[in-house]
Amino acid sequence: MAKKETTELSDYERQRQENIAQRDKLLKQLALDASSAGLGPGQKPKPVKPTSTHRKKPAVKKVKEEIIPRRTSSRIAGIEADSEIAKRKAEDEYVAVQEAARVKRQRISGPLDLSEIQVAGKGWDKDENFLQSIVDVVSRGANPHKRTFGEEEVKETTNKELRALREKMSGLELYDGFEPNRIKITPERIYSLGFHPVTEKPLVFAGDKLGNLGIFDASRSSNSGKLEPVKIENQDEEEAEDTPNPNITSFHLHTRTISSFQFSPHNPSHLYTSSYDSSLRLLDLTKSSSTEIYAPTDSSLDEPISGVEMDPLSPHLLYFSRLDGHIGRTDTRAPDTVDIFKLSEKKIGGFSLNPSCPHFIATASLDRTMRIWDLRKLSGKKGAQLPALCGEHESRLSVSHAAFNSAGQVATASYDDTVKIHTFEGMSGWTAGLDLTEKEMVPSAIIRHNNQTGRWVTILRAQWQLHPSDSVQRFCIGNMNRFVDVYTSKGEQLAQLGGDGITAVPAVAQFHPTNDWVAAGTASGKLCLWM
Secondary structure: OHHHHHHHHHHHHHHHHHHHHHHHHHHHHHHHHHHHOOOOOOOOOOOOOOOOOOOOOOOOOOOOOOOOOOOOOOOOOOOOOOOHHHHHHHHHHHHHHHHHHHHHHOOOOOOOOHHHHOOOOOOOOOOOOOOHHHHHHHHOOOOOOOOOOOHHHHHOOOOHHHHHHHHHHHOOOEOOOOOHHHOEOOOOOEEEEEEOOOOOOOEEEEEEOOOEEEEEEOOOOOOOOOOOEOOOOOOOHHHHHOOEOOOEEEEEOOOOOEEEEEEOOOOOOEEEEEEOOOOEEEEEOOOOEEEEEEOOOOOOOOOOEEEEEEOOOOOOEEEEEEOOOEEEEEEOOEEEEEEEEEOOOOOEEEEEEOOOOOOEEEEEEOOOEEEEEEEEEEEOOOOOOEEEEEEEEEOOOOEEEEEEOOOOEEEEEEOOOEEEEEEOOOHHHOOOOOOOOOOOOOOOEEEEOOOOOOOOOOOOOOEEOOOOOOOOOEEEEEEOOOEEEEEEOOOOEEEEEOOOOOOOOOOEEEEOOOOOOEEEEOOOOEEEEEO
């Protein structure tokens, strides 16, 4: 039976082969007939190029690609497999591939032009590209102890009044009672700093990252002979007797960063402190006690406070700002009575009350704006009210701080490397909720200033002298080159304070309210003082 199936299959296969041969013969005959009749396939017509009025784009410069040896087929070349010629050909191809790979990995020692080595993205223009926005920042990087203002600028001043003021402020000398690296006023990085209002002697207060408050009495120096000696490692007993200790005391008031503090304008013995631990505290220097003034009712809430200010006209009204974009107001006689205003969707880094008209508030936010608010006009439902927005100015990058002076001017520092001064005339006569025009919000002066502090230096803030003795409005701000800059309200630089022994950026700078004293703190908790 198996034999019969094999025979039938063979007959079928033979018949199939005959059919294929007949079909091929017929197709060839048809092709010959069509060719002789002129019906064969011809050349395709060239496509007509569409006409256009648009300008032709410049040809993109092709990057010269490296030519890699191409593999060829031994079978097509007529080379038998496993022959000596085939083996030699395979070895040559392997060596060529290895050499190409070696050249590709080889280091290029010469200069490279980015426009010639670009592999992806838009065409690269050396003069106009997205990196140009940061070139200026890089070129203005910190250059320790390199001055940008000094004696030459003072001598070249033609205005007599300005020159006298520059000579006066540039004449401030670095405190010589102790070297700056020995005045460690706080254990950790300084975030807030200020003078006690007393004019008889310089008392400097500083708050650090871990909630410590340090106090330094600069009236007692190493030259006064009134201080107790301090033992220093690897020092003989006789040498230790001649090495006094700075008069520094520190207290652990908060559990987190002391972001800001202010002496009460009505009672100089009262110091109000704000912290990232979500609380406000009152330090009574006469009673030597610290009490909590405000904190969230729910202790589990995390609402870091970035600033605090006392109303200069009301002895019990306290304002504060939070990192979540809120401004708060509380009465110290009734701490449970708190008004909260949501003024920004992003972080409010600093705020300030107008000393003459405290119902006006200036806020600086991560949303790149400086805004002026009027608390006399509130709108919205109870519990969600908002003060009237008088006007806003938007910077290119985030605004770190805003500070009012007694003349109604606001100084801001922002990450676009500028310090801007806004001048508002006659604020005491403004109607409630006055809407300022865009022109009225334009800065009256813009100062180029490197504000790129990075991660390890506290944010630079422009701080006004509250009550200058000569009535000339001025402010100070830390300098990344390890100086403190002093400017007028017109943007004119008065001084660049420095000195030997300053080993870090004095980022947190502050004037004494009335005396021409300037103090500044560093990230290592050390103090610089000019008097």
